[in-house]
Amino acid sequence: xxxxAPDKETQIPDIVIGRLPVYLRALxxxxxxxxxxxxxxxxxxxxxxxxxxxxxxxxxxxxxxKQGTGYHVQHLIKELxxxxxxxxxxxxxxxxxxxxxxxxxxxxxxxxxxFQIRWIFDTDPTQIGKxxxxxxxxSMNELENTIELKxxxxxxxxxxxxxxxxxxxxxVDAGVEGILNxxxxxxxxxxxxxxxxxxxxxxxxxxxxxxxxxxxx
Amino acid sequence: xxxxAPDKETQIPDIVIGRLPVYLRALxxxxxxxxxxxxxxxxxxxxxxxxxxxxxxxxxxxxxxKQGTGYHVQHLIKELxxxxxxxxxxxxxxxxxxxxxxxxxxxxxxxxxxFQIRWIFDTDPTQIGKxxxxxxxxSMNELENTIELKxxxxxxxxxxxxxxxxxxxxxVDAGVEGILNxxxxxxxxxxxxxxxxxxxxxxxxxxxxxxxxxxxx
DNA sequence: TAGATTGTTAATCGATTAACAATC
DNA sequence: TAGATTGTTAATCGATTAACAATC
Numbered sequence: 001x002x003x004x005a006p007d008k009e010t011q012i013p014d015i016v017i018g019r020l021p022v023y024l025r026a027l028x029x030x031x032x033x034x035x036x037x038x039x040x041x042x043x044x045x046x047x048x049x050x051x052x053x054x055x056x057x058x059x060x061x062x063x064x065x066k067q068g069t070g071y072h073v074q075h076l077i078k079e080l081x082x083x084x085x086x087x088x089x090x091x092x093x094x095x096x097x098x099x100x101x102x103x104x105x106x107x108x109x110x111x112x113x114x115f116q117i118r119w120i121f122d123t124d125p126t127q128i129g130k131x132x133x134x135x136x137x138x139s140m141n142e143l144e145n146t147i148e149l150k151x152x153x154x155x156x157x158x159x160x161x162x163x164x165x166x167x168x169x170x171x172v173d174a175g176v177e178g179i180l181n182x183x184x185x186x187x188x189x190x191x192x193x194x195x196x197x198x199x200x201x202x203x204x205x206x207x208x209x210x211x212x213x214x215x216x217x
Numbered sequence: 218x219x220x221x222a223p224d225k226e227t228q229i230p231d232i233v234i235g236r237l238p239v240y241l242r243a244l245x246x247x248x249x250x251x252x253x254x255x256x257x258x259x260x261x262x263x264x265x266x267x268x269x270x271x272x273x274x275x276x277x278x279x280x281x282x283k284q285g286t287g288y289h290v291q292h293l294i295k296e297l298x299x300x301x302x303x304x305x306x307x308x309x310x311x312x313x314x315x316x317x318x319x320x321x322x323x324x325x326x327x328x329x330x331x332f333q334i335r336w337i338f339d340t341d342p343t344q345i346g347k348x349x350x351x352x353x354x355x356s357m358n359e360l361e362n363t364i365e366l367k368x369x370x371x372x373x374x375x376x377x378x379x380x381x382x383x384x385x386x387x388x389v390d391a392g393v394e395g396i397l398n399x400x401x402x403x404x405x406x407x408x409x410x411x412x413x414x415x416x417x418x419x420x421x422x423x424x425x426x427x428x429x430x431x432x433x434x
Numbered sequence: 435t436a437g438a439t440t441g442t443t444a445a446t447c448g449a450t451t452a453a454c455a456a457t458c
Numbered sequence: 459t460a461g462a463t464t465g466t467t468a469a470t471c472g473a474t475t476a477a478c479a480a481t482c
Contacts, residue, residue, distance in 0.1 A: 013473075021422035026403055039439065047403055051439090052475050059441055067440040068482040085425045092421070099323045103316035104417070109378075109401060113418045114425070153428055154421060161326075178424035180417055184326060186243055186264055194427050196420035200321070200397055201330045203413035204309075204371060205238035207395035208302045208331070210411050211370055230449075256463065268463090269451050276465055284464040285458040 016057045022047060023054065024080045028113075031073050039070035086114035091150065093176075095167055096158035097122035097130075097137050100182055104156050105132040115154070119146060140167075147174035154178040161185045229277045234301075236274055239264060241297045245330075248290050256287035303331035308367065310393075312384055313375035314339035314347075314354050317399055321373050322349040332371070336363060357384075364391035371395040378402045 026046055030038055040051035040058075047054075058064055058076075061083050065071045081087055092115050094101050105120050120132060123140045130137045138146065146152065155176050159167050164183035171179060172193050180196040181187055187195050243263055247255055257268035257275075264271075275281055275293075278300050282288045298304055309332050311318050322337050337349060340357045347354050355363065363369065372393050376384050381400035388396060389410050397413040398404055404412050 015473075017426050018423050020426075021419040022403070024422065025401060025416070025419065029402060041439080046405075050475065052477095053473090055439090055441060056474080063441065065440050066482055067480070068438045070439060083426070084422050085428070085430050086422060088430065090421070090425060090430075099316075099320035103320040106316045110418060113401075113422070115418065115421055153430075154424065156417065177428045178421065180420055180424075184242060184330075185246065186239070188263075194424040196417075196424060198415055198417065198420065199242070200373065200413075200415065201327060201332065202238040202242065203397055203415065204307070204332055204395070205241065205301050205303060205330070206235050207371065207397075207411040207413060208307060209234050209237075209300070211302070211394045213302050213305065213307075213370075232449075258463080267451065269453095270449090272463090272465060273450080280465065282464050283458055284456070285462050287463060 012060045016060060019049075019053075019057055020080055020084055023057075024077065024084070025113075027073055027077050027080070031077060035073055037070050037072055040065070042070075081114070084114075088114075090115045090154055091118040091152060092116060093119040093121065093147070093152050093155045094158060095121050095140075095143075095155055095171070096160075097124070097127045097132070098158060101156075101158040102132055104158060105135055108133075117156075119150075119152070121146075143170060144174040147171065147176060152176060154180075156180045156182065158182045233274045233277060236266075236270075237297055237301055240271065240274075241294060241301070244290055244294050244297070248294060252290055254287050254289055257282070259287075298331070301331075305331075307332050307371055308335040308369060309333060310336040310338065310364070310369050310372045311375060312338050312357075312360075312372055312388070313377075314341070314344045314349070315375060318373075318375040319349055321375060322352055325350075334373075336367070336369070338363075360387060361391045364388065364393060369393060372397070374398045374400060376400060 023043065026043060027038070040054040044051040044054050062079070064076050064079055089111065092110070094104050094117055097120050101120060101122070105117050110117060117133070117135060119138060120135050121138050121140050121143055122128060127137050128139050153176060155171050155178070157164060157167065157179050161183040164181060164185050165187060168179060168187050168189060172189055177192065178194045179187070179189070180198060182198050184199045184201060189195055240260065243260060244255070257271040261268040261271050279296070281293050281296055306328065309327070311321050311334055314337050318337060318339070322334050327333060334352060336355060337352050338355050338357050338360055339345060344354050345356050370393060372388050372395070374381060374384065374396050378400040381398060381402050382404060385396060385404050385406060389406055394409065395411045396404070396406070397415060399415050401416045401418060406412055
């Protein structure tokens with residue numbers, strides 16, 4: 001079997017899937033503010049997206065609104081969580097206990113949004129055994145065993161660029177299917193593995209194209 | 218990354234601009250490996266992009282290759298740096314000196330790619346005056362003055378979500394034109410301001426759609 | 435009811451790809 | 459030269475938007 005996703009799911013454009021978490025984040029914000037209902041136009045205004053696009057995106061998955069009144073915020077949140085498989089907490093491993101790994105392991109914003117950092121790995125003997133936010137730093141020697149034993153599917157990769165590909169290969173071999181890569185390098189993985197990239201420099205370099213540098217230097 | 222609409226004058230699609238930093242990163246990697254020339258097909262293979270797309274993207278800016286032999290790596294790097302305005306080092310401010318702000322200020326991978334973290338701000342009196350990687354944490358009271366005095370154009374926003382919009386308003390009023398937002402919230406800014414988003418949870422929630430959770434829970 | 439807003443269709447807009455003459 | 463690869467065109471593919479009947 002070449003692909004995991006069934007036909008019906010593959011028919012939905014990936015770009016649509018990518019917007020759902022943004023909708024979810026905005027809806028959760030509205031919910032916190034006490035808003036009970038919203039409309040595609042209100043949501044679109046907040047996100048800088050057309051109302052038509054929001055309605056079209058949602059229509060791939062069902063009918064979640066009511067003519068005349070719009071969407072019930074809490075209900076739409078629940079539906080989006082189901083679509084994105086967020087009805088359980090995904091356990092996550094952090095690879096690399098440098099400054100960034102520390103920051104990720106210390107961040108408490110994951111759990112309410114569907115994830116929990118449960119493991120952190122490093123090669124540095126002086127780091128191994130230390131505890132960050134209740135998580136004990138493990139040796140990279142235990143990587144494969146732990147992944148297989150705990151059925152870890154998702155990892156945050158915060159190792160130096162030179163090691164990113166080799167660690168990725170180990171993660172994939174052990175069964176990881178989703179990697180958020182913080183190293184500034186492109187990873188090569190099998191088709192069934194999902195990679196997300198987080199390289200701040202790439203984003204900054206995108207911006208500088210649009211920023212006039214005349215009075216900067 | 219959500220950016221302002223490209224100038225009608227430039228006519229170059231924003232999605233093309235967004236790929237240039239990725240090309241640049243891959244080319245720099247090749248250069249480090251000692252590669253002197255490459256081709257659109259080799260580059261495409263590495264990045265999972267078609268060779269036609271790479272040639273088309275580059276053709277918006279000029280003719281950088283040679284039939285039969287491809288592209289001179291070092292030359293193409295130089296051209297891309299010019300296009301993206303990376304021929305000088307952009308000074309950058311970090312807002313927020315929590316774990317993430319610390320990690321950003323401590324990261325030494327910015328400078329060789331066109332950026333230098335030069336300022337870091339926080340409200341916490343116990344943090345102000347401390348030094349991270351040679352940078353003294355300043356009071357948020359000095360934010361506007363410093364931005365205006367130093368003509369700061371780019372900021373990394375690493376403050377709690379509840380403060381992200383109000384701090385953004387202050388940054389924009391003071392003259393900042395590019396913000397990389399690490400807070401899990403959508404920002405509203407004027408058209409001329411470029412926003413990049415870095416919310417790991419949004420990326421993880423995108424992945425989980427494709428990951429089978431059957432044996433996970 | 436009258437106004438508001440959905441879900442959906444068709445048209446428009448934009449991006450990607452295949453193909454190939456040019457040429458190193 | 460012969461093989462390789464570019465830059466570009468036209469065709470294809472896909473995504474966004476405008477518009478509106480349905481209906482709350």
